[in-house]
Amino acid sequence: xxxxxxxxxxxxxxxxDQTRLPLEEKYLDCxxxxxxIDAIRRLVVRGAPAIGVAxxxxxxxxxxxxxxxxxxxxxxxxxxxxESLRAARPTAVNLGWALDxxxxxxxxxxxxxxxxxxxLLAEAEAIHEEDRDLCRRMGEHGAKLLPDRATVLxxxxxxxxxxxxxxxxxxxxxxxxxxxxxxxxFADETRPLLQGARLxxxxxxxxxxxxxxxxxxxxxxxxxxxxxxxxxIGGDRIAGNGDVANKIGSYPLAVLARRHGVPFYVVAPYxxxxxxxxxxxxxxxxxxxxxxxxxALGQRLAPEGVGGYNPAFDVTPxxxxxxxxxxxxxxxxxxxxAFAAAYGG
Amino acid sequence: xxxxxxxxxxxxxxxxDQTRLPLEEKYLDCxxxxxxIDAIRRLVVRGAPAIGVAxxxxxxxxxxxxxxxxxxxxxxxxxxxxESLRAARPTAVNLGWALDxxxxxxxxxxxxxxxxxxxLLAEAEAIHEEDRDLCRRMGEHGAKLLPDRATVLxxxxxxxxxxxxxxxxxxxxxxxxxxxxxxxxFADETRPLLQGARLxxxxxxxxxxxxxxxxxxxxxxxxxxxxxxxxxIGGDRIAGNGDVANKIGSYPLAVLARRHGVPFYVVAPYxxxxxxxxxxxxxxxxxxxxxxxxxALGQRLAPEGVGGYNPAFDVTPxxxxxxxxxxxxxxxxxxxxAFAAAYGG
Numbered sequence: 001x002x003x004x005x006x007x008x009x010x011x012x013x014x015x016x017d018q019t020r021l022p023l024e025e026k027y028l029d030c031x032x033x034x035x036x037i038d039a040i041r042r043l044v045v046r047g048a049p050a051i052g053v054a055x056x057x058x059x060x061x062x063x064x065x066x067x068x069x070x071x072x073x074x075x076x077x078x079x080x081x082x083e084s085l086r087a088a089r090p091t092a093v094n095l096g097w098a099l100d101x102x103x104x105x106x107x108x109x110x111x112x113x114x115x116x117x118x119x120l121l122a123e124a125e126a127i128h129e130e131d132r133d134l135c136r137r138m139g140e141h142g143a144k145l146l147p148d149r150a151t152v153l154x155x156x157x158x159x160x161x162x163x164x165x166x167x168x169x170x171x172x173x174x175x176x177x178x179x180x181x182x183x184x185x186f187a188d189e190t191r192p193l194l195q196g197a198r199l200x201x202x203x204x205x206x207x208x209x210x211x212x213x214x215x216x217x218x219x220x221x222x223x224x225x226x227x228x229x230x231x232x233i234g235g236d237r238i239a240g241n242g243d244v245a246n247k248i249g250s251y252p253l254a255v256l257a258r259r260h261g262v263p264f265y266v267v268a269p270y271x272x273x274x275x276x277x278x279x280x281x282x283x284x285x286x287x288x289x290x291x292x293x294x295x296a297l298g299q300r301l302a303p304e305g306v307g308g309y310n311p312a313f314d315v316t317p318x319x320x321x322x323x324x325x326x327x328x329x330x331x332x333x334x335x336x337x338a339f340a341a342a343y344g345g
Numbered sequence: 346x347x348x349x350x351x352x353x354x355x356x357x358x359x360x361x362d363q364t365r366l367p368l369e370e371k372y373l374d375c376x377x378x379x380x381x382i383d384a385i386r387r388l389v390v391r392g393a394p395a396i397g398v399a400x401x402x403x404x405x406x407x408x409x410x411x412x413x414x415x416x417x418x419x420x421x422x423x424x425x426x427x428e429s430l431r432a433a434r435p436t437a438v439n440l441g442w443a444l445d446x447x448x449x450x451x452x453x454x455x456x457x458x459x460x461x462x463x464x465l466l467a468e469a470e471a472i473h474e475e476d477r478d479l480c481r482r483m484g485e486h487g488a489k490l491l492p493d494r495a496t497v498l499x500x501x502x503x504x505x506x507x508x509x510x511x512x513x514x515x516x517x518x519x520x521x522x523x524x525x526x527x528x529x530x531f532a533d534e535t536r537p538l539l540q541g542a543r544l545x546x547x548x549x550x551x552x553x554x555x556x557x558x559x560x561x562x563x564x565x566x567x568x569x570x571x572x573x574x575x576x577x578i579g580g581d582r583i584a585g586n587g588d589v590a591n592k593i594g595s596y597p598l599a600v601l602a603r604r605h606g607v608p609f610y611v612v613a614p615y616x617x618x619x620x621x622x623x624x625x626x627x628x629x630x631x632x633x634x635x636x637x638x639x640x641a642l643g644q645r646l647a648p649e650g651v652g653g654y655n656p657a658f659d660v661t662p663x664x665x666x667x668x669x670x671x672x673x674x675x676x677x678x679x680x681x682x683a684f685a686a687a688y689g690g
Contacts, residue, residue, distance in 0.1 A: 022648040155562075186654060189638065191536060191560035194646050197639070201651045212652035213638045215536035216562040217500075217594025221630075221659035224596065249562025251569065252597055255604055285566075293534065293558045294542070296641035301539050303367040306546045307557035309531060314566035 003160045003203070005050055008057040008124065011064045015045045015054065018161055018195075022202040023297075033062050033081045040088040043193060047162025048236045048272055049131050052098035055085045056124035059102040063117045073112050079103070090284045091245055091313045093237040093274045098127050128164045134269035135165030137327035142172030142232065142267055145323075145330070148181045150229040153219060153257075155188035156247040157199035158234035158267065168267040169232035170203065172325070177209050185211045186228070188219055190249060192292040192310065216249050223260040231257045233316075235268035235324075242318030242335030243280025244268075248311050254320035263322040270326055275339060280315035288312045348505045348548070350395055353402040353469065356409045360390045360399065363506055363540075367547040368642075378407050378426045385433040388538060392507025393581045393617055394476050397443035400430045401469035404447040408462045420457050424448070435629045436590055436658045438582040438619045443472050473509045479614040480510030482672035487517030487577065487612055490668075490675070493526045495574040498564060498602075500533035501592040502544035503579035503612065513612040514577035515548065517670070522554050530556045531573070533564055535594060537637040537655065561594050568605045576602045578661075580613030580669075587663030587680030588625025589613075593656050599665035608667040615671055620684060625660035633657045 004027075007014045013030040019042060020026050028044050030036040036058040039045055045054045062081035066074025082099050089095060105119050146152070152173065156162075159170030166174050176183050185204055189197035197213055204211040214222060222228065231253050237245040244250070244266050257264040277283060290308025295301060302308075324331040331338040339345075349372075352359045358375040364387060365371050373389050375381040381403040384390055390399045407426035411419025427444050434440060450464050491497070497518065501507075504515030511519050521528050530549055534542035542558055549556040559567060567573065576598050582590040589595070589611050602609040622628060635653025640646060647653075669676040676683040684690075 023645070188562070189536065189646070191534065191562060197646045201647045205648050205650050210652065212654045213635070213647055214654040215593065215638055216560065217533070217536060217597060218654060218656055218659075220597035220600065221593060221656050222654060224659070248560065248566060252562060252565035252601055255565065255600055256597055259600060290558070293560055297644055297646060299642055299644050300368070301534070301542045301642060302546045302558055303550050305550050307555065309557045309559040309563060309567060311563055311566050314563075314569070 005161050006045060006054050006057065006128070006164065008060060011061065013054060013057045013061060015039055016161070017044050018046060018199060019044055021198050030061065032065060033058050033084060036061060037084055037088045047157065048092035048094040048234065049163035049168070049269060050161070051089065051092050052094035052271060053128045053131055053164040055095050056098045056102055056127045058085050059099070060117065060121050060124050063120055067113060067117060075106065075112050075116060078106055089286060091236045091286045094271045097271045101127060131164030131269070134327040135163050135167055135171045138168055138267050138269065138325055139166060139171030139175030141329050142265065142325045143175040143179060145230065145265065146172065146176045146181060146183065147229065150176070150181065151184045151186065151227060153186045153188070153222065153228050153231045153253070154200065155196055155233060155249055155253060156190045157195040157203070159200060159203040161199050161203060162234060168234040170200065172232055172267060173209060174207065177207065183209060185209060186222060187211050187213050188216050188249060189213055190247060191216055194296065219253055220256050223256050223262055228262050230263045230265055232265050232267055235266050235272045236313055237274050237283050238266070238268060238272050238324065239277040239280045239283060240275040240336050240339070241279045242321055242324060242333060244316045244321060245280060245283045245285065245313045246316065248314050251314040251316045254316040258320050264320060265323050265325055266321055267325045270343060273339060275345065280317065283315055286312040350506050351390060351399050351402065351473070351509065353405060356406065358399060358402045358406060360384055361506070362389050363391060363544060364389055366543050375406065377410060378403050378429060381406060382429055382433045392502065393437035393439040393579065394508035394513070394614060395506070396434065396437050397439035397616060398473045398476055398509040400440050401443045401447055401472045403430050404444070405462065405466050405469050408465055412458060412462060418457050420451065420461060423451055434631060436581045436631045439616045442616045446472060476509030476614070479672040480508050480512055480516045483513055483612050483614065483670055484511060484516030484520030486674050487610065487670045488520040488524060490575065490610065491517065491521045491526060491528065492574070495521070495526065496529045496531065496572060498531045498533070498567065498573050498576045498598070499545065500541055500578060500594055500598060501535045502540040502548070504545060504548040506544050506548060507579060513579040515545065517577055517612060518554060519552065522552065528554060530554060531567060532556050532558050533561050533594060534558055535592060536561055539641065564598055565601050568601050568607055573607050575608045575610055577610050577612055580611050580617045581658055582628050583611070583613060583618050583669065584622040584625045584628060585620040585681050585684070586624045587666055587669060587678060589661045589666060590625060590628045590630065590658045591661065593659050596659040596661045599661040603665050609665060610668050610670055611666055612670045615688060618684060620690065625662065628660055631657040
């Protein structure tokens with residue numbers, strides 16, 4: 001059974017609380033935009049596509065509130081709600097992409113009230129459903145790259161918990177597995193928040209797929225000494241030239257994969273492309289609270305009084321990326337030209 | 346005040362229990378070789394030079410026991426005790442080096458009993474005192490490489506807790522700091538056992554030296570985006586050609602440092618050289634229990650039933666090493682020739 005990462009019902013956005021996995025499977029109900037923003041900031045829901053889906057439902061929460069308040073127009077507060085949601089996290093572009101789709105309905109001007117609400121809910125559900133389909137298609141394109149008995153290295157979490165569907169990089173694994181291929185996954189634990197250890201291991205173990213956790217620092221020795229068929233990562237924002245912002249630690253994997261002749265693939269839907277950016281130097285990298293590095297699952301590791309450096313993402317230059325797998329297929333460098341051929345512009 | 350990492354007194358090897366730092370400062374008393382071997386395996390004491398010192402005192406524990414038992418010769422059980430100590434951990438050569446020094450006294454044949462005990466204790470204390478001196482000298486050579494206001498990146502723990510003295514890589518920092526230079530340290534936390542977060546941060550905070558912790562996966566972005574003057578690591582075994590076995594995660598740092606033009610130095614005393622080995626491919630790499638990757642400070646992170654990959658060390662090829670700093674100075678490639686010029690052979 002698939003994890004129910006995000007659901008909307010009757011004025012509630014229900015999130016599987018990813019800060020508590022794998023020790024507890026609890027759900028968090030968000031009844032307001034502020035509660036949802038807090039959940040996005042705390043990584044109750046995370047993963048670029050999943051954040052986009054959650055934010056879209058957040059706009060429905062805002063119109064629900066507006067209707068309930070009944071004081072004038074429920075439309076009035078929506079632009080502010082959309083901008084608050086947009087600011088919740090800076091790096092993943094899918095957040096802004098989903099909110100732009102929701103905002104377009106406001107401009108197109110359904111009347112206030114229930115018709116507007118119905119239109120916004122339908123659009124949020126369409127974004128969610130579309131993401132399921134994008135995941136399926138990325139999985140199919142990526143699985144063609146994997147032989148039977150393949151061994152892959154994957155950091156962070158890029159599966160059901162990171163998207164509205166079966167994932168980005170993990171969709172490749174799920175699809176190959178469903179095709180009857182035997183796939184072995186080495187999962188970087190991905191400090192500081194351990195999305196690999198907590199979330200990817202949890203997903204793959206549920207799915208009956210062989211998974212081996214490793215410390216992030218052990219990936220170099222793994223690539224140097226064992227046969228790894230490919231590294232797959234997701235993406236949070238991909239610049240026009242193919243530079244990829246993704247979870248911190250992705251860039252070192254790309255450097256090491258290149259050194260050892262291992263293909264390095266990015267798996268992300270078109271909503272992760274930000275072709276308005278020339279290259280990765282224009283991507284804002286979120287610096288999170290250093291206390292995340294001083295702790296693991298809430299337990300203090302380091303003495304009081306020490307500093308910390310905690311960027312949530314890094315940027316992998318396009319020259320280190322063997323291919324970018326979207327719902328349209330496997331793109332190869334030069335990426336700007338390849339994106340234009342598929343997506344226009 | 347310096348941490349009392351290892352002390353011997355009246356039939357007891359007293360170890361500062363490094364598995365409990367920084368949350369607790371407790372000492373563990375070892376009264377037998379078996380207790381000491383268990384402590385070495387559990388990393389109550391760790392760091393290649395420190396393991397060598399502890400093992401030397403372990404031979405004194407064995408002769409103490411033999412005398413106490415009073416049944417025949419205390420010398421009789423010493424060869425077996427030495428071999429058990431030697432097998433406690435495979436990668437650090439300093440362990441075997443110290444035990445070889447102790448074994449030589451047996452061959453040279455002091456009489457049994459108190460004269461033998463006195464000779465062994467004197468040798469263990471000499472190894473300990475020599476290590477203090479080696480640390481001071483490595484620190485002086487290394488500090489010449491650091492300007493005022495230098496920023497360095499250092500993984501694992503390579504200080505008072507890793508040696509009989511002030512450290513290897515951290516001796517460079519301590520010495521530069523004592524010379525009045527302002528040094529800023531970025532410390533890789535070094536999963537799975539977090540020697541950077543727990544031990545290096547603790548040492549540097551006590552010493553009043555600015556330290557910033559980072560997740561191991563963040564080192565690539567740090568090197569790509571901030572001015573880092575040098576990376577310093579310790580060493581567990583250095584082959585004749587200059588290949589260096591050191592804490593897992595060292596090799597990726599070397600690859601990244603090279604890519605960003607940052608010097609990468611190894612700091613280790615002559616007891617870490619193993620010139621009997623042609624190159625690093627001959628170094629045995631310790632694979633530790635995968636449960637270390639499933640936990641942090643004893644707290645479970647990952648779901649039950651998942652695998653793990655947990656090499657304790659990796660090997661950095663000599664071509665990525667800018668210099669090897671020993672008590673004799675800063676060695677540059679080709680290392681075999683440089684070692685021969687300084688150490689003969």
